[in-house]
Amino acid sequence: MGRRRRGRPVDGILILDKPAGRSSNGALQVARAIFNAAKAGHTGSLDPLATGVLPVCFGEATKFSQYLLDADKAYDATVVLGVATETGDAEGEVSAETSAAALTEAQVRHAAEQFVGEIDQIPSMYSALKKDGKPLYELARQGIEIEREARRITVYSLEITAFRPGERAEVDISVRCSKGTYIRSLAEDLGQALGVGGHVAMLRRTAAGPFSLEQSVTLDALQVLRDADDFPALDALLEPIDLALPQLPMIELGDTTGYYLLQGQPVQVPNAPTEGLVGLKLKTGQFVGVGEILSDGRIAPRRLISNVRQ
Numbered sequence: 001m002g003r004r005r006r007g008r009p010v011d012g013i014l015i016l017d018k019p020a021g022r023s024s025n026g027a028l029q030v031a032r033a034i035f036n037a038a039k040a041g042h043t044g045s046l047d048p049l050a051t052g053v054l055p056v057c058f059g060e061a062t063k064f065s066q067y068l069l070d071a072d073k074a075y076d077a078t079v080v081l082g083v084a085t086e087t088g089d090a091e092g093e094v095s096a097e098t099s100a101a102a103l104t105e106a107q108v109r110h111a112a113e114q115f116v117g118e119i120d121q122i123p124s125m126y127s128a129l130k131k132d133g134k135p136l137y138e139l140a141r142q143g144i145e146i147e148r149e150a151r152r153i154t155v156y157s158l159e160i161t162a163f164r165p166g167e168r169a170e171v172d173i174s175v176r177c178s179k180g181t182y183i184r185s186l187a188e189d190l191g192q193a194l195g196v197g198g199h200v201a202m203l204r205r206t207a208a209g210p211f212s213l214e215q216s217v218t219l220d221a222l223q224v225l226r227d228a229d230d231f232p233a234l235d236a237l238l239e240p241i242d243l244a245l246p247q248l249p250m251i252e253l254g255d256t257t258g259y260y261l262l263q264g265q266p267v268q269v270p271n272a273p274t275e276g277l278v279g280l281k282l283k284t285g286q287f288v289g290v291g292e293i294l295s296d297g298r299i300a301p302r303r304l305i306s307n308v309r310q
Helices: 024-035 059-069 105-113 136-141 183-194 219-227 231-235 255-262
Strands: 012-018 040-042 051-058 073-081 083-085 094-097 117-121 151-164 169-177 198-208 250-253 277-282 287-293 299-304
Touching: 012 024, 012 059, 024 040, 024 051, 024 219, 024 231, 040 059, 051 059, 073 183, 105 151, 105 169, 105 183, 117 183, 169 183, 169 198, 183 198, 219 231, 250 255, 255 287, 255 299, 277 299
Parallel strands: 051 198, 083 198, 250 277
Antiparallel strands: 012 051, 040 051, 073 169, 073 198, 083 094, 117 151, 151 169, 277 287, 287 299
């Protein structure tokens, strides 16, 4: 007999504004404790240095966290030019210094253009990618460096919003990018392209998939509600699970098709797409999961919520 989870059966997505100085998992555990949630998981790590949008999935929402892991992201960052660090950010030891005093804003803008579009990026040794089950950053802290293959990513836009010249020049950037993009690697590559080195001094995620900073809430604000034992107000902050799937067409199931699909059987739905994955809702509007279009046009269940009420 399995061990029963402790905590409330909370379902939904919390858009957390992660504070600086905490790991993503550390922030997740605090949020989970505040909600007294039985089950929780985050949707992609932010460095301790970084702040901003960290969607936290509670309960049944954890079944669909992959869609947020795969989603596009947006960041604001400050890059210091003239100083390279071992980690590519301000938390690492300085590895090289070169005067950036001669750099102009025009030069920086020109160099940044080469990093827009589909590019190959070598992930940092201080990333959360794993080798033989171990995160690369753990190996890096042991002084171990392994060869990493370049990965194809897409930088949709890289806007320079401010430039402050000097021996250690600073450039503020706003980036929209695909999953798997490392801003610290962008900073290092930009510094290398300019011949002076560079690292990230500030990083704030402004969007993850459909979710933005405007929807986010801080741990401090959550703690105020918890101190008042105001669980209804806490639960009201959660976003519906189906919002994590904006890329999927949403199909409405009738009473009969809904019943049989929830029993695990493929069903025929008029005017459904001819291929691919689809989101599924009942006539009541309740989201029930994800299905896949079979070769014969029927929709087969692929990932369903377990506590559906018909």
